[in-house]
Amino acid sequence: MKSFAIPVLAALLLALLPFGVSGYVLGLLTLAYYFGVFAMSWDLLFGFAGEVNFGPSFLVGLGAYTAALLNHYQNWPIPVCVICGALVAVLGGLALAVPALRLSGPYFGLVTLVAVLLLQNALVLFAGITGGEIGLDIPDIISIDESTNYWTALGFMTVSGLILFGLSRSPVGLILQASGQDAIQAAALGFNVTRHKLAAFCVSALFSGLAGAMLIFYMGTASPGTVVDIGVGVQVIIAAVMGGRRTILGAALGAIFLIVAGELLRPLGEISTFIVSAVALLVILFFPGGFLGAALHRGER
Amino acid sequence: MKALQILIDGFAISSLYGLGAIGFTLIFGVSGVLNLSHGAIMVTAAVIAWAAAGSLHLGPYLGALCGVLASLAMSFATYLLVVRPIQGSTRIPREEKEIFVLTGTLLWGIMIQEAIAYAFTSNPKTVLPLIPGVIYILGVRTPMQEILTAVVSWAAIGLLWLLVNRTRRGKVLLAASINPRGLTILGFELGDIHLFVWGLYGVLAGLAGVLLGAFLGVSSDNVGTLTASAFSIVVLGGLGSVTGSLVGAYVVGYLETITAYVVSPSIRTIPVLLLLVLVVYLRPQGLLGRR
DSSP: OHHHHHHHHHHHHHHHGGGTSOHHHHHHHHHHHHHHHHHHHHHIIIIITOOOOSOHHHHHHHHHHHHHHIIIIIOOOHHHHHHHHHHHHHHHHHHHHHHHHHOOHHHHHHHHHHHHHHHHHHHHHTHHHHOTTTOEEOSOOSOSOHHHHHHHHHHHHHHHHHHHHHHHHSHHHHHHHHHHHOHHHHHHTTOOHHHHHHHHHHHHHHHHHHHHHHHHHHHSEEOHHHHTSHHHHHHHHHHHHHHOTTOSHHHHHHHHHHHHHHHHTGGGTTHHHHHHHHHHHHHHHHOTTHHHHHHHHHHHO | OHHHHHHHHHHHHHHHHHHHHHHHHHHHHHHOOOOTTHHHHHHHHHHHHHHHHHTTOOHHHHHHHHHHHHHHHHHHHIIIIIIHHHHHOSSSOGGGHHHHHHHHHHHHHHHHHHHHHHHHOSSOBOOOOSSOOEEEETTEEEEHHHHHHHHHHHHHHHHHHHHHHHSHHHHHHHHHHHOHHHHHHTTOOHHHHHHHHHHHHHHHHHHHHHHHHHHTOBOGGGHHHHHHHHHHHHHHHOTTOHHHHHHHHHHHHHHHHHIIIIIOGGGTTHHHHHHHHHHHHHOTTOSSOOO
């Protein structure tokens, strides 16, 4: 029961932030919350299904650009665009799942990497429609009020976190974990590994796509640099590993840390990325369980 | 005319790709590590060679030597500071070592990239050519540097072949890639062998980096692309297979050159990516890989 109190308290505290802090901080955290969802979805796939997805930004980018194009050219309302974006991301997730079920380790990793590069190339190649490197401006945004944006993002992250965390602790999550660690034995125990992994891909893609689509409606623009670039995917992976694998909630923690640390160090210029990467590397080397892993471990002893 | 141009340019770029990828595949074959800081190490070599030859007035040859030495130092640092601690850690479960090495070397590569950008800016740099001048091969204007690139690459690859197949030290490497446990039982220290491979890798990646810097020029922004291209070449050819990597390098080099000359330079990499997806689906072990 005690372990429940901390996240609930944290969420309540975060929800009260708009009454106390500046719009600048709120904007930063809004971005961090969307990143948190990216990282949590990635953790479901990696930590539980055991699939190393190097291209989380492929799923994010599909969701974001589908929503952006529909809004830009068709002027569909935001919720419809977001749902369509999420659905296309799920299709993308299924496209990744097919090789994942046949390939292992580095081979699957490379396919996901290539998927990102192809998406990025396609966006630049059809620059006339997609806006290319510069990006596509989006007529609708969620809100111009910082607090509303903040609460939307926080609510979205909380709900996604609850669903993903619940899923990971459910029997389905346990079966997933078993298939990730030893697929043959899991199958021998009578579990349908293929179906569970497919489901994991769909759920991960669904939340990545949703978050990607909502992020661009917050920012008012969609560009490869913010939602598709490999660098974005790398950040998601670092966030999830730093926060603690197989914890789901740790991934969100890692994402918030990464975004906030990056912003705090921004005055240092180019060297800021160096410091953030160095800290992440040290965490990986000395606390392989990540933030949450280290905290939980101490609690157990 | 255009065909000959493609043939010559493609050959030079492919041999350079081969040299770059061969060290990458060697490390994977012997120690099972995919080194995602590969691009950063190549760029380090090129930038140090550029700085030593230019700012320190050491001339192109000493500059190139400095570049290779820098890459060697960086390669050992990667192994000793990042890879070995992860492999030796008792807190990381065995089945997750792979993802930790990948993430660790990736972060390390980003650190090197940012350090280079901070110290030398991210502007593209062109290393002084070792041999200046241009010659005409059947009417095709070819810089001497391009010929040198192909010659040095193949010389290095040839020496590596001799080392692996004709010397005791090299045969140990081969054995380590086939059965590391058996080798340990015979009394060989696996750690020393790995250190040796990383040394070889440092020299190969350094040579490739310096040649690339003189041929096309590099900037710290190229780090990701260089790693990705080595990774694709190696998977295309078959992970751990040195011959496969060379074949992969030529396929990628020529496919890119043909696309750039015949269609458009802006879609240069797309056919390679599509081919890669196709190969990975139909023949996951790569063209010449063993499973």
